[in-house]
Amino acid sequence: MSKKTRITSIVIFSVILIVLLAGIILLGKPRPRAESLSETMRDAVLHDSMKVSLFGIKDVNPGLISAFAVTGVVGLFAIICRIFVIPRFKEIPGKFQLFLETIVGLFRGLAKGNSPVKNGILSAYIFAAGVYIFVGTMFELFGFQVVTTSGASVSLPAPLSDINGAIAMGCMSYIFIMLGGIANNGFHGFLGTIKEFSLPLSMSFRLFGALLSGALVTELVYYATFLSFVLPVLVGVLFTLLHALIQAYVLTLLVSIFYGEVSEKKLEKPKKTKKKKDKNNSINNTITPEVSK
Amino acid sequence: MNVPLNIDWQQILLHVFNFTILFCILYFFLYKPVKDFMEKREAEYKKQHDDAEQALEDAQKTKEEYESKIAGAEDEISAMKSEAGTKNAEERTRMIEQAKAEAASIVEAAKKRGEMEHDKIVAEAQREIADIVTTATEKIVLSADVSKSYDEFLKSAEGNMKNE
Numbered sequence: 001m002s003k004k005t006r007i008t009s010i011v012i013f014s015v016i017l018i019v020l021l022a023g024i025i026l027l028g029k030p031r032p033r034a035e036s037l038s039e040t041m042r043d044a045v046l047h048d049s050m051k052v053s054l055f056g057i058k059d060v061n062p063g064l065i066s067a068f069a070v071t072g073v074v075g076l077f078a079i080i081c082r083i084f085v086i087p088r089f090k091e092i093p094g095k096f097q098l099f100l101e102t103i104v105g106l107f108r109g110l111a112k113g114n115s116p117v118k119n120g121i122l123s124a125y126i127f128a129a130g131v132y133i134f135v136g137t138m139f140e141l142f143g144f145q146v147v148t149t150s151g152a153s154v155s156l157p158a159p160l161s162d163i164n165g166a167i168a169m170g171c172m173s174y175i176f177i178m179l180g181g182i183a184n185n186g187f188h189g190f191l192g193t194i195k196e197f198s199l200p201l202s203m204s205f206r207l208f209g210a211l212l213s214g215a216l217v218t219e220l221v222y223y224a225t226f227l228s229f230v231l232p233v234l235v236g237v238l239f240t241l242l243h244a245l246i247q248a249y250v251l252t253l254l255v256s257i258f259y260g261e262v263s264e265k266k267l268e269k270p271k272k273t274k275k276k277k278d279k280n281n282s283i284n285n286t287i288t289p290e291v292s293k
Numbered sequence: 294m295n296v297p298l299n300i301d302w303q304q305i306l307l308h309v310f311n312f313t314i315l316f317c318i319l320y321f322f323l324y325k326p327v328k329d330f331m332e333k334r335e336a337e338y339k340k341q342h343d344d345a346e347q348a349l350e351d352a353q354k355t356k357e358e359y360e361s362k363i364a365g366a367e368d369e370i371s372a373m374k375s376e377a378g379t380k381n382a383e384e385r386t387r388m389i390e391q392a393k394a395e396a397a398s399i400v401e402a403a404k405k406r407g408e409m410e411h412d413k414i415v416a417e418a419q420r421e422i423a424d425i426v427t428t429a430t431e432k433i434v435l436s437a438d439v440s441k442s443y444d445e446f447l448k449s450a451e452g453n454m455k456n457e
Binding site for chain 1: 298299300301303304305306308309311312314315316318319322323324325326327328330331334422441
């Protein structure tokens with residue numbers, strides 16, 4: 001890049017920034033908001049008022065619409081991959097093939113590492129769950145708008161920042177673990193899962209808490225106009241990316257660990273009987289000399 | 294029913310329904326084909342690896358076979374050598390013994406011949422002495438000159454001695 005072009009680009013960027021700043025200042029006060037900060041926060045947690053109509057059948061939380069949207073996007077991506085990419089897979093993978101193979105291989109490795117037996121369905125489940133959590137969390141970055149029943153517009157949140165979505169995910173994972181336990185270990189597997197009765201609660205609320213807190217922090221930051229300049233790069237993108245990765249990893253790891261635990265074949269314990277035998281022998285040994293005397 | 298936190302069972306079920314659809318789509322359209330492809334490739338490479346391993350093992354076996362054969366041949370050669378050496382030594386000792394025996398027999402024969410020769414010479418000498426004595430006696434007797442004849446006897450005896 002020559003000196004002249006560099007100077008030109010610097011000038012252009014400065015002009016753009018100045019125009020933007022001037023616009024922000026000249027536009028004056030932001031429009032009065034439909035709800036106060038506390039109302040926004042409360043609604044983000046409880047979804048009292050901001051409901052979205054689901055095809056006119058039922059008023060649902062925006063999180064559910066996000067969930068459907070995520071399914072649509074991911075499903076479309078999968079179908080396009082199946083039709084256009086996977087038939088052209090090569091022995092030596094290209095970049096995109098390597099990307100797909102890495103994701104599949106990552107979850108397969110996680111499943112194999114934590115659950116040595118019957119991990120085929122487990123790896124498929126954690127693959128779907130991991131992709132869902134990751135894409136769902138990243139989905140809030142796009143900020144697609146929907147119109148609520150009250151007529152206000154709301155940006156679609158992460159599906160799992162809705163408590164119903166989080167509970168669904170947690171309970172589904174728990175039931176999946178239980179089914180795995182029953183299929184591999186019968187009644188023992190069932191009991192092993194029941195023993196971890198707090199698991200669905202902890203999994204649900206971990207997801208809910210993590211994603212909701214992210215949404216709340218973002219909401220707080222965006223509420224004040226002067227904070228909306230450099231900070232969203234950190235708070236919005238980086239935090240969202242981080243907890244998307246972390247939550248996807250944590251849930252899949254937990255599911256595979258517990259699945260591995262309950263589906264592991266329990267070995268019979270021959271030690272106790274051996275000890276008893278030894279005890280009997282020692283008793284006999286102690287008795288016989290006396291008898292012989 | 295008023296559930297705290299606005300938990301709605303219907304929406305939970307809707308979420309589950311949504312995830313089930315997502316799971317099916319992901320499983321059949323993305324996960325399974327990619328996994329199958331990876332497994333196929335893995336199996337192919339494993340087969341190649343196994344084949345290579347098998348070939349290597351075969352080569353190793355053949356090599357060991359040949360090595361053992363070569364080692365056997367060397368042993369055989371050394372055994373033959375040592376056998377030949379012992380045979381040679383035996384032959385040599387035998388020949389030496391034979392030569393010794395022959396030499397001994399030759400010496401014995403020579404000794405015998407020498408003795409026989411000696412005896413023969415002695416006998417001849419005795420016979421000649423007797424002849425000389427007889428001739429001398431005859432001459433003496435015939436000449437009757439004693440001193441002369443004595444001298445002649447001595448001379449003839451001396452002559453005979455010198456001749457011998």
